[in-house]
Amino acid sequence: MMKLTRYQIRVQGHIDPTWQDWLPGLTLTHTPKGETLLTGLLADQAALQGVLTNLYNLGYPLLSVNSIDQEIMSSNKEEDL
Numbered sequence: 001m002m003k004l005t006r007y008q009i010r011v012q013g014h015i016d017p018t019w020q021d022w023l024p025g026l027t028l029t030h031t032p033k034g035e036t037l038l039t040g041l042l043a044d045q046a047a048l049q050g051v052l053t054n055l056y057n058l059g060y061p062l063l064s065v066n067s068i069d070q071e072i073m074s075s076n077k078e079e080d081l
Contacts, residue, residue, distance in 0.1 A: 004041040007048060008068045011036050011060040022054045035063065 015028055015036040026040035038055075042048050048065070055062060 008066045009038040010063040
């Protein structure tokens, strides 16, 4: 079993949806305040760091990072074999 955690990341600016491939597993929502909310499940801190690094490389200032619910257990097919 693998633990997934749901995160909400808020950045300054509207991220163009064409960058979605750089942000796997996250849903982009633009706000009227000129911000983007990225919400989704991430496997671990390394995955979170990867997303934050991609946002930095794209030039979007980070406003907040929040864990928005408890960890979720997910079956990892390779571990089940």
